[in-house]
Amino acid sequence: MERFGYWNKILHVDLTGGTTSVEEPGDAFYRKYGGGRGFIGHYLLKHVPEGADPLGPNNVLVFAPGVLTGAPVPGAGRHSVGARSPLSGGFGEAEAGGFWGSELKRAGWDAIVVHGASASPVYLWINEDKVEIRDASHLWGKVTGDVEEAIHADLGDPRIRVAQIGPAGENLVRFANVANDLNEFAGRSGMGAVMGSKKLKAIAVRGKTPVRIFDQRALLAISKWVSNTVDQVHRGFHEYGTGGAMQGKSLDGGIPTLNYRLGTFEGTDKVDAIAIKEEVRIDMGACFACSVRCKKVVQIEMREEDAGVTRKGVKVAVDPQHRYRVDPKYGGPEYESLASLGTNLGVDDIVAVCKSNEICNMMGMDTISAGATVAWAMEAYEKGVLTPEDTDGVKLEFRDGDAVVQMLQMIARREGIGDLLAEGSQRAAAKIGQGSEDYLTTVKGMEMAMHDPRHMAGMRASYLLAPTGGDHMRQTGDKNGLRNQVGMCHFLAYDDDQTAQILNAVTGWGVDAAEMVATAHRGLTLARLFNMREGMTRADDCLPKRFSEDLPKHKGLTGEELEKIVTDYYVEQGWDPATGAPTRETVRALGIEADGVGLV
Amino acid sequence: MPHTRANSSIVVRLTLFADLRRLLPNGHEGPLTITLPPGSTVADLMASASVPPDEDVTIGINGDQGARDSVLADDDEVVFFSPMEGG
Structure with a gap:
């Protein structure tokens, strides 16, 4: 079968043993999970033992572009990073733009799952299909700009793209991020601290193989529309x-x-x-x-x-x-x-x-x-x-x-x-x-991010229900939920039809609106299953006291109105209206029974 | 010193910010100088500047918040912001 938008290759790296392996999960995997949050949810539920220390070797760190990442169309330069969060103790995920995610795809990889922890600092060097775990003692303690420069010098190629942690990640600052290309960041939920706990300083990537596109002409039409x-x-x-x-x-x-x-x-x-x-x-x-x-x-x-x-x-x-x-x-x-x-x-x-x-x-x-x-x-x-x-x-x-x-x-x-x-x-x-x-x-x-939910009504559900916590990227909505999976920027003003056109031009799948919504729900439900497995309940879907207080121009939010948002959202997602637990029927309809074994 | 004009019109300056700049005439950097009849409101200004009436805008008049039914005066500095933000 010809493949477009993905390679059927997931890289697993065991830093404890210093080994790597390749998983070929099959075509259905990509259409089901899409990438990003979908991949992260799947691998966290599969590989992270319940109650594992977020900063211990049993956590896994997933670098997950989506099926669109690396496709030559505006907005498709994004990837996600996920792990159990050292801030929330639950589902951790952050997305970044730039060039690193597309470079990983161009190197022939759909995602990286990092297991275990190294005893000493290392970095990963991915040069097309060759993968090497290298000593990073000389990079430890350095700021991101110096690290990128040193890696380019070490490997002799300034076109190498680097995702990395700074000293904050090494020092396990719980909100440390993962930087890529020096000016892009998988910022939220402490993914840099998880990377630091694994003594993984950086992942350097060089790829030269364009992502295969099902319908180049249709994709080019979208690109032209954006630039025109x-x-x-x-x-x-x-x-x-x-x-x-x-x-x-x-x-x-x-x-x-x-x-x-x-x-x-x-x-x-x-x-x-x-x-x-x-x-x-x-x-x-x-x-x-x-x-x-x-x-x-x-x-x-x-x-x-x-x-x-x-x-x-x-x-x-x-x-x-x-x-x-x-x-x-x-x-x-x-x-x-x-x-x-x-x-x-x-x-x-x-x-x-x-x-x-x-x-x-x-x-x-x-x-x-x-x-x-x-x-x-x-x-x-x-x-x-x-x-x-x-x-x-x-x-x-x-x-x-x-x-x-x-x-x-x-x-x-x-x-x-x-x-x-x-x-x-x-x-x-x-x-x-x-x-x-x-x-x-x-x-x-x-x-919480910098959008006051007393002022912006649309942010209330995002803050209450984003699986990562006080997250503003409306991660709860279907449209942006999908984008967080397939690797598409939230700022591109594509409507749903255009998003479907892009997905179909890249993959050739023939997805429709209903499938895009189901994909978004699948990612959110996987994250919900993980959070509930780690002990979160409806009581965690709440805003802090500060937002019950009035602003000069906006009223404080009442418990009653927030509870209604939470319940309505549970119903929309097909979760139990009282507890927010994904129901057996929903998990079955989304085809994620294997991910939810023992949890529903 | 205020401009001297016939009583039959007022002139206001309109600046469009952020996402609303897409509504500027082609090649125009703004601000727009717009002449209106006395007693015109912000809603009238929006119509005159081809800002769709259902556009979600925050309105500022001489640094204070205004509304669509605010009555404009000669020499007013009006700004429209969209709620666009993000990452």
Whole structure:
């Protein structure tokens, strides 16, 4: 049988034994799971023993592109990383763009499942079908930029794509991320800590074999539609990337401010994507095959004499206070980072925000959880629960961008109070108590993203029910649920028909709308089965106390309205309306009985 | 110093942000300068600027939040934001 969109090759790596093997799961596997969350759910249920330590050798770490990843069409440059989460204890998953996922596909692999743990630092070198586990002692402790450079030098090819952890992942910071291409991140749910616990510093990939496409002409038509309509359809993303609407959000009373206590921040226009474009941006970057080019690249120099003009004629910014240099190789802040390291901390200092973002990127930390954890600590400091003695003299005050820069470095290295904050805000609050639990903005142990559910009704279900916890990517919806599996960007404005056209052009499967919904439900149900196996219940599908409080312009959310969202969602997914447990009928209808053995 | 105009019209400046910039005329970077009859509202401005009436917009008038029925005055700075955000 001819195969399109996938190779029928899954790489398994056992770091304990230092061995690799190849699984050929068969064609039905790909159509059933799609990739991404589907693969992750399948492998976590299969290989992770119940109750396994997320940071122990029994956890598995899955790198999962989808069947679309690597196809030459805008948006298809994404992959997922999954494991049992060290933040939530449940289903962990994060998605990233860039080029690494498509490179893995071009090397002839559909996914990597990493088992066990190495005794000493290693990295994986995948050169087409050749796989090598190599010593990484010389890379351990290095920041991401230096690691990529060293791997390119080691292997003699600057076109190698690298997914890796920074020092934060090595130090098991519970919200450490997995970086790829230096400026893309599988950010959420602590996947970098899992990688660090396995002593796996990086996965370097080089692939030269294009993904096979069933109908090139149909796929090209979609690509042309995107590039011909950028001005009409994707102009906002193309010009600003994310964060171009922050002033509107602030006017609306919904921008996270001072740990989600206010919805309006007077300095929003100093740290939004418009300010970034006007003051510090030197370029826009893109992911694999994408003509939207929504990724900001910022550069700031400490002194005028170092600034100059870029090759494209853009004047490089200078820090007016001569404090920080921000290296363009680490990209630039997305909306989430502008809000989590800016408005929500009361910081209107664009240089400090960009520096904070760069530190998170080079040290390998999720900007959302890092910023939200600092916000929690700043409120604790404001209320006297944390004192200068606790913080090694750092004045953890809202509005102080320099304190944020300092604290992020301490967290990544687990220095001083950084060691406590590296555990994430929920564990830190449990440790220090004194009412600091009331300042939390976590769901299932993971810090919520920067969209206030009191302001944005559409975010309520996402935060309540995303299997990973406080996740904003509307992971619960069918449309985005599917995209998280097959490897498609949420920002591409494809409608359902176009998504089906893309899937069918790549795979030749002939999927229809009903099958796409079933695929999304399958991924979400696998994640739900895993969470319930690890002890989560309906009681975990709730928002923290903070969101029951009123904002100046928006009412707090009542338990009753949130419970209704939860129940309606359970019913929509075919789960028990009272408990949220996937029913036997649903598991059978989705064809995942083997994954759910003993769980339904 | 305010512009001197006949009482039969007001002039406002409209800036479209984020995703709404797709509604700008081809090749136009904005802001748009739009002449309206006195007493015009934001809804009238939307119609004049070809912003669909059902478009989800946040409205700012001279830095404060406005509404579709807000009455505009000469020299007003109006901004429209879409709720687009993300990752």
